[in-house]
Amino acid sequence: MTTFFTADTHIADPHILRMRAFPSIHDHDEAVMARWNARIGPEDEVWHVGDVFGGIGRDRCAALFGRLNGIKRLVVGNHDSNRVLQLPWASPPVDHARLTLRTAAGDEVRLYLSHYPMRSWPGLWRGTRHLHGHTHAMLTGTSQSCDVGADAWDYTPATLGEVLARQDATPTLPEELAVWAARRAGE
Numbered sequence: 486m487t488t489f490f491t492a493d494t495h496i497a498d499p500h501i502l503r504m505r506a507f508p509s510i511h512d513h514d515e516a517v518m519a520r521w522n523a524r525i526g527p528e529d530e531v532w533h534v535g536d537v538f539g540g541i542g543r544d545r546c547a548a549l550f551g552r553l554n555g556i557k558r559l560v561v562g563n564h565d566s567n568r569v570l571q572l573p574w575a576s577p578p579v580d581h582a583r584l585t586l587r588t589a590a591g592d593e594v595r596l597y598l599s600h601y602p603m604r605s606w607p608g609l610w611r612g613t614r615h616l617h618g619h620t621h622a623m624l625t626g627t628s629q630s631c632d633v634g635a636d637a638w639d640y641t642p643a644t645l646g647e648v649l650a651r652q653d654a655t656p657t658l659p660e661e662l663a664v665w666a667a668r669r670a671g672e
Contacts, residue, residue, distance in 0.1 A: 488530045488586055489555070489642035491521070492562065492600065492618025493634035496549055498539020504621055504636070510539075518552055520641040525555040530575075531642060532582070534618040534633055535562020535600030543568045558582075562600040562618060583607065586645055594649065602630065605661045614652060615659075627659045628652055 494517050495501035499510045507513035525531055537559070538546050546568045550557075559565065559578040570578050581599040588594060595613040597606045602617040602624055609615070615630035622637035631652055633643055643651075658666060 486528045486530060486556075487525075488532065488645055489525055490532050490534060490598075490616055490633040490645070490648060491635060491638070491642040492534035492560075492632070493536045493621060493636060494521075494533070494538075494640075495536055495564070495635070496538050497541045497545065498564070500539065514549070517635060517640050518549070520639075522552075522554045524642055525553075527554055529555045530558065531555040532558050532560065532584075532598060532616075534560045534598050534616060536564040536618060537562070537569050539564070541568070543571070547572060560598045560600055583613075588649065589646060594645065602632070605659070606630075609659060609661060614649070616648060625657065626652065626655050627657045628655050629659050629662075631655075 496514050496517055497510065502510060502513065505513060507516065538549065550572045556575045558576055559574050560582055561578050561580055581597065584596045584598065586594050586596065595608055597608055597613050597615050599617055601619050603615060606615045607613065616633045618632060618634040620632050621634060622632055624632060626632060629652060631648060633648060
């Protein structure tokens with residue numbers, strides 16, 4: 486089992502075409518779902534960090550949800566109404582989540598997931614990393630936070646290893662740590 490992260494898929498949301506270069510919402514949806522299913526098997530866990538579907542009815546929502554592979558969990562986004570919240574998620578949807586996972590090398594990693602990006606988050610000072618959506622790749626990540634949304638990952642869910650590699654390759658500290666480091670340097 487592999488754990489994946491994604492956000493802002495906006496499947497069946499025609500408004501997303503203002504931001505994404507697909508000729509139709511059908512083409513968009515098929516591409517997003519194909520990329521999801523190409524990576525994720527039935528036993529893989531997927532944390533969707535909000536904004537799954539557009540304004541479609543319950544039946545269509547359920548049908549599209551059923552086409553997506555994996556054990557699916559939801560951190561609620563601003564577009565996730567009851568039609569999304571009442572889908573058969575592996576556990577009840579949450580506003581945020583704290584996870585502790587192990588890397589392929591066996592190292593323990595603490596994560597804080599929320600749909601919205603945060604300047605500071607629980608556990609920041611103890612090395613907890615923050616994964617979010619909502620920004621559609623418009624905010625630059627830091628060494629401890631990043632957008633796991635579809636726009637930031639070529640419409641493909643990312644593994645923990647991929648997220649950590651992106652964060653580790655980013656020298657920018659989260660704002661709170663950067664201010665603290667600057668103050669320490671001035672002492």
